[in-house]
Amino acid sequence: MKKQMGRTMVKWQPFASLPTQYEGIRDLIEEKNKLPRPILSDYQKEEISRVLQEALETQKTVHFTYYKNGMDLNEMGEISKIDLHTNTIVFIDVFSYQNIHKVEDIIDVRFA
Known part of the structure; x- marks a missing residue:
């Protein structure tokens, strides 16, 4: 009886590793789809600063695009504070959640 139970455990062991393989494949696909950080011209940086x-x-409500972890993300809401010491903005989104973003991560800002 012991040999049979041991054999069944050995028999099904390869299937236990599949979830980790799928995680590895998913990580490779995410890494492949990452975008490089955009390089902004001085004019674009000045325009972002002016609009902020x-x-x-x-x-006024703004729509802005920012770069994070290899992706361009979008948000909409109001700017409540610009902190020059930490070079960040405090942003209140449409759901009234407060978010903090680095100014250097902002790619584009437009009035909604």
Whole structure:
């Protein structure tokens, strides 16, 4: 009886490794799909700065794109604070959640 139970465990052991293989394959696909960080011109940086400052003063809703972990992500909401010491912005999204983003990660900002 012991030999049979031991054999069944050995028989099914290769299938136990499949989830980790799928995780590895998924990680490879995600790594392949990552985008390089965009390089902004001085004009683009100045335009982003101008729009952020105007959005802070007027409390207008903005739509901005930022770079994070190899992806370009989009958000919409209001700028509540620009912190020059940490070079970050505090952003309140449409669900009233407060988010903090580095200014250097922002790719594009437009008024909604």
